[in-house]
Amino acid sequence: MRSVDVVVIGAGPAGMSCAVEASAAGLSVLVLDENPAPGGQIWRGIETATERRGRILGPDYGAGRTVAQAFRASKADYLPSALVWNISTEKVVEYSHRGASHQVQAGAVVSATGAFERPNPLPGWTLPGVTTVGALQILLKSAGLVEEDAVLVGSGPLLWLMAAQLVDAGVPPKAVVETTPKGRVLAALRHLPRALRARDYLWKGLALMRRVKAAGVPVHSHATGIRIEGKDQAEAVSFAANGRRVRIESGHIALHHGVVPNQQVTRLMRAEHVWDASQMCFRPVLSDMGETSVAGLFVAGDGTGIGGAKAAALQGRLLGLRLAARAGRSVAPERIERLSAGLAREGSVRPFLEALYAPPAWINAPEDATIVCRCEEITAGQVRAAVDLGAPGPNQVKSYLRSGMGPCQGRVCGLLVSQIIAAKRGLPPQKDDYYRIRPPMKPLPLTELAAYRPEGAK
């Protein structure tokens, strides 16, 4: 079996940066990424974006080009279109590439699999025509496609960024419906002094909002009671704002309530997690170095807790250097100090943003009739009824209802089901209140398994 010092999963900001530093210091590094080109979600299509698309997406997106170039120039072995579908307790990484599966023995595994969007279980969210803001942005980054008449609904920096990008692309959204509850600005203010250490984020955020409003896009604030209407297809979104009910017709509704760490790899390997009340998600418990409770499994980037692309790249570089230092390679201590200081500065804006854009409580407490598990079509009411019967946690609910058993492996409903159960108990989710993740993490053709005969297999 092939053996490498470090297997990095994911070629976004954290994965690429980690690979660059670790390979420069002399470690053998293999980067496995499911996309055909580097960049991850945030810098998707970075090597092929046209000048016009680059202008629309802005300088933060453009920054990815330098990182991708350094990554391409590095000694790290990079395998695009490679789907990691299992990692054994002995750190044998199993992945699919061009229709065949392979094994590689990793000395260390770095999970740099980033984040995904928090689910938005609103009435009508499973109708065709409803998507997420992140999915809309992927279309823009990868294909330059933009939807006309899109209504953006939710909260968070990405909502405003996308609205501004649509304005710049010449197809402004039909409306922005913001769900940030009243009083959040006030609650966030106490974090403002610290946030000023990274004030450029704040100015950028304000500039985005100004640009959207200046383009004449109607903005509705503090919206509640959101429903997507339509029979076989989204036709309109309705909500309450400023004491009245508003209805906006559109066949394209994009939802967004922030992003949460992707915990599939860390849960698969049974690392310990904690509930983060500020970000309303689980994150892995990490040592100062970035190691999980499972020896040899590390996390860098948004998978550690949401910090954004710049922080992810810094975390990746730091982890690359620390892995090299741990393996006895020479690493200048001042480089580690400098990167750590940069990371601390990046982190200073987070408490402000988290207080301001914490998702409204109702987004995690869907109505009984609303579907939470899209794969198996299980409603919030069914989950609550299972708890009433005596199912003690997410895994028993999963066994009982099949929620989380579909092809997405609970990526969409996992956090929701944890929170619905916790709410019934009146306590925040406990550390083990999450689905046990069963391999394969990504769907694997049966014929590929039937042909899977790795050399020296364990």
Place this chain on the structure above:
Amino acid sequence: MTPAEAGRSADLLVIGGGIHGCSTAFHAAQRGLKVIVIEKDSVARHASGVNAGGVRRLGRALPEIPISERSMQIWYGIADLLDDDCGFQVAPQIKVCETEEELDRMRARAASVRAMGFGHEVILDQAELRSYLPAVAPHAVGALASLRDGFAQPYRTTFAFQRKAQSLGVRFHEGLAAQRVSREGRDWIVDTAEGRFRAPVLLNAAGAWGGEIAAQLGERAPVEAIAPMMIVTARLPHFCDAVVGAAGRPLSFKQMPNGTVVIGGGIRGNADPRTNLSEILFPALQRTAETAADLFPIMRGATIVRSWSGVEGRMPDDIPVIGPSARHEGLFHEFGFSAHGFQMGPGTGAIMAELIATGQTDAPLAPFSIARFASQDASTTH
């Protein structure tokens, strides 16, 4: 006796909240016994909640057939018994033969089952096989079948036994391990983190951990912890109504009502009873995937979306330990079902409750006695 002590004493103390512990508790409560169940994890956490869900009489070890038969009669009425359908559906269980030699072996098998007085196992010729399984590969020559077996949802079933038992007054203590088992006068004492439990009768239904409990009371039962592996596919168009096995290769195969296909067959992963964990070994599943695709060409278009496994207890002779202790009065064993205990759960629970409550049963339990391991040399342990 303080109220706390009263809450921890019963007529029957059951160690293990799997299907056997839950079913026995339910049946004993039906007979008027006061029952407490102690489960170190959560009900149905291990083999009882994660097995393949086959409700199978077909192909059982001959001594198991009378018990399996009795259990089957309970299965047919399970929805009324437990107020939950348990996902149970009657369906044929079919063991496909790929060669004439395999079919001959199955003919002999069916004859010996008939000779015992049981008629559920029948031979299907090639045409009959195709009528039950139109999607089976053309090279299949026939099959051994039990046409009124079925399948159910394992977690749902065990959970339903628990709830029904609770409604009859059975108390469950989950997340509570039996740390030490001992005897005080005529009572069995089980020490736990929440104090001392006491009852004149003790049932060891601790599955893969049953050997340890028995050992504390001086009885030898060499249980091996195993982790049978299962894989499940994304939904496929409906093509199979039966639960399928193969006469010559390890396979268990069924299409669920929602279209997903569950494939198992006894290939094992790693089991660690100390940490409660099991691990899937995909290279070992290569053959399982190959067998499924060989027997059902439609499976060549299937996609695997999940796998699972769980910790199960296996005895060296692949049949369980069921019955009274060979050493102590008031002690009973019901564990080590060796990866085929799910179907027997309702029946063994009824039999054990009968035995505990009345002191006797007609069920032929002799082959399952724990005494069969007593004389063996320690070198046969695993």
